[in-house]
Amino acid sequence: MTQRTYKDAKRRYHTVFWPLMGLYMTVVISGSAYMGFSGNDTLWLKAALGIGMGLPMVGVLFVMVRFFEEADEYTRLLHFRSFAYATVLTVGAVALFGALQMFKAIGPIEVFWFVPVFFLAYGLIYRVLGGQDCL
CATH class of the missing domain: 1.10.287 (Helix Hairpins)
Structure with a gap:
């Protein structure tokens, strides 16, 4: 079995964390801007934005727990x-x-x-x- 170091665990954490945060910020900024400029606030768009914001947060929690387990x-x-x-x-x-x-x-x-x-x-x-x- 390969020995994992703290540095490796932290690198793996950041490799997944930052793309998730990028996705979260993209959804927040672009979704809010689109709704504001287009006036389109249909239920499906609101639901898609809510899911698009919520799933990256769930992903971050899982990545945190994975880091804890590898540390x-x-x-x-x-x-x-x-x-x-x-x-x-x-x-x-x-x-x-x-x-x-x-x-x-x-x-x-x-x-x-x-x-x-x-x-x-x-x-x-x-x-x-x-x-x-x-x-």
Whole structure:
């Protein structure tokens, strides 16, 4: 079995991450511009843009987990713990805001905003737990 290094794992991560982010940004910018300039806001276009934005984010999460699995033991533990705590905070926030909305204590909140909350929580928790480098 071939020994994989942290450097190799990071290179493989970036090889997939950046094209996914490029696809995400292309969909966001071109889709928004097209809808704005053409006035075409049909349901199928909205659905296509939503899927085009959502799937790269799912891909990024899978690529992150693959990186964690390929990294050395210390890095793997640090990232998985950060990922787990960020997930707990984000899902907890979704549950809390969902319950508040159900009882009409607050108005609607766009679910999309929980994605950046997750990534922010993940990054901050990673630093608090002692992480030194970014993916």
